[in-house]
Amino acid sequence: MQIYLPIAEMSVSLFFLIGMGGAVGFLSGLFGVGGGFLLTPLLIFTGIPAPVAVASVTGTVVAASTSGALSYYRHGGIDFHLALYLILSGVVGAFLGVSTFSALRGAGQLDLVISFGYLIFLGSIGALLVWEAVGSLIRSSKGKPRPQKVPGKHNWIHGLPLRIRFKRSNLYVSVLPVLVIGLVIGFLGSLLGIGGGFILVPALVYLLRVPGNVVIGTSLLQVLAIMAATTVLHAVNSQSVDIVLAFSLMVGGVIGAQFGASIGQKLRGEQTRALLGIIVLLVAFRFAYSLLVTPTDPFSIAVLALGAA
Amino acid sequence: MRGLIKAPLAVLMMILLISPAISQRLISRLSEQEISINSTFVGGTMTLFGNVEPDIGSTEYAEGPFDIIVMIQGGAINKVVREKTRQFGVWLNSAEVKYYGAPSFFFLLGTRPPSEIISKEIMAELGIGFEDQIQVVLGEEKISHADFTKELIRLMQKSDTYGIKGRAVSFHSRTFYSAQIELPSNVPNGTYLATTFLFEDGELVDRMAQRFFVRTVGVEKLISNTARDFPLIYGLASVLLALFTGWLGGVAFRR
Numbered sequence: 001m002q003i004y005l006p007i008a009e010m011s012v013s014l015f016f017l018i019g020m021g022g023a024v025g026f027l028s029g030l031f032g033v034g035g036g037f038l039l040t041p042l043l044i045f046t047g048i049p050a051p052v053a054v055a056s057v058t059g060t061v062v063a064a065s066t067s068g069a070l071s072y073y074r075h076g077g078i079d080f081h082l083a084l085y086l087i088l089s090g091v092v093g094a095f096l097g098v099s100t101f102s103a104l105r106g107a108g109q110l111d112l113v114i115s116f117g118y119l120i121f122l123g124s125i126g127a128l129l130v131w132e133a134v135g136s137l138i139r140s141s142k143g144k145p146r147p148q149k150v151p152g153k154h155n156w157i158h159g160l161p162l163r164i165r166f167k168r169s170n171l172y173v174s175v176l177p178v179l180v181i182g183l184v185i186g187f188l189g190s191l192l193g194i195g196g197g198f199i200l201v202p203a204l205v206y207l208l209r210v211p212g213n214v215v216i217g218t219s220l221l222q223v224l225a226i227m228a229a230t231t232v233l234h235a236v237n238s239q240s241v242d243i244v245l246a247f248s249l250m251v252g253g254v255i256g257a258q259f260g261a262s263i264g265q266k267l268r269g270e271q272t273r274a275l276l277g278i279i280v281l282l283v284a285f286r287f288a289y290s291l292l293v294t295p296t297d298p299f300s301i302a303v304l305a306l307g308a309a
Numbered sequence: 310m311r312g313l314i315k316a317p318l319a320v321l322m323m324i325l326l327i328s329p330a331i332s333q334r335l336i337s338r339l340s341e342q343e344i345s346i347n348s349t350f351v352g353g354t355m356t357l358f359g360n361v362e363p364d365i366g367s368t369e370y371a372e373g374p375f376d377i378i379v380m381i382q383g384g385a386i387n388k389v390v391r392e393k394t395r396q397f398g399v400w401l402n403s404a405e406v407k408y409y410g411a412p413s414f415f416f417l418l419g420t421r422p423p424s425e426i427i428s429k430e431i432m433a434e435l436g437i438g439f440e441d442q443i444q445v446v447l448g449e450e451k452i453s454h455a456d457f458t459k460e461l462i463r464l465m466q467k468s469d470t471y472g473i474k475g476r477a478v479s480f481h482s483r484t485f486y487s488a489q490i491e492l493p494s495n496v497p498n499g500t501y502l503a504t505t506f507l508f509e510d511g512e513l514v515d516r517m518a519q520r521f522f523v524r525t526v527g528v529e530k531l532i533s534n535t536a537r538d539f540p541l542i543y544g545l546a547s548v549l550l551a552l553f554t555g556w557l558g559g560v561a562f563r564r
Contacts, residue, residue, distance in 0.1 A: 002494070004529055006530075006536075011495075062555065063551040070559050228548045228551070231548050236541055241536070241543070241547050243532055244348075246550075247550060258562040298392050299391070302391070304387035
């Protein structure tokens, strides 16, 4: 059954969209990530214009984060004080990201920056995940006890001024790194059409030493708020949010995520991280391929926004 | 008499006013005035049909054989064509040419391929070739606009929005004809012009233009209009829908 996408001005198979949303939702439930980093490239590779893909996926990520954030909220797994600072600077980052997005789109370099952004961030995160997972799998097969990583309570970041006490996270830390992290995630998320949870969680854990029981919930809330703001900004700025596309994807995604989450609980942490790392790396390679290999058609065409010169 | 006048001049005259020497005229109709795009739109077809009639006051019947070219033009849009080249080892868009006012949709339908019906000169004078449609360009001086125009036409043909169909118009009698107009699922919204040109022995006899509309209707219209006219409300509504869907999913599958 074909469905017409009113903003993309093209018709796509509805089952294909729901299926793709479901498959990505399954993976995001399995790995506890937003899934935007998979959905955006998949849409672009299937022929949805890149601006519409990026802007619509932000709406889908809002839906995907909502059910997760609600469940963490019920179990008290959110540090609202910390989230507030992350969100405030994140919205500023999102604003900068959406402006950059429009400027790049006008200059014809949006695809290039998206490709490079994905290559760099997915490449490094994927490599890190695989490296870490392989390391711990080797250690456990040798029968050695896993070195219990107990990060020291303090590092250089904790020496910065303007310290604030975050009670829920049991932290007394400078507000500056919190704001910078929020800003960077907001910027990247809105520019690349990703939630950024897979960058935010490691940043909160390794840089700020946010404890494990609140890190996922707080990160989900920040992603939810930033993606909501980004959706509105994209809608106002470029009118490229396709609500039919986003809704089809989120219906599949919400259902898929439930199945993914229940299977994810049965897998070992290292295994899921290695799998996630491999998938992330594959997406990064796909972007490297499009940058390095001679394109079959060097020419492309785009509609010029009215008034743009 | 027609043979005595030089062909270009004759064509020019015919464009300005129907020469009294030519005693045929065109009556044509479209089967539909409007193509509606709804949620299940996968493309549409309409029929253009008509008859070659003796001119008013004339008793001379149409003889033929005639040829027809139907030109379908969508509304004007601005397009940019970009070329990727390898720089610093990666492929990136490096050159571009902007086109202002190119038709968003352009098809030529003929009883035969248009190049067989009329000469290049007449085609240029009527302005119905691809290149005639795409003229206003803006780009760097040093790059060849002609090459980019070729690429624009090729890419538009690839996306089924530009094209030539040599056998899409057929005569069912000496004077009665019909043309099948096929609109793909990615047909742009807007006002369209279908111009029918009647030729006899490679010379223009008459022409007739009709308008039709391609519009989204119902929910799709509401969505695209809201996105354009009330972007803030549209954005907020999208977020609310996402929040609701996420919440509903969480509640429905809560274990």
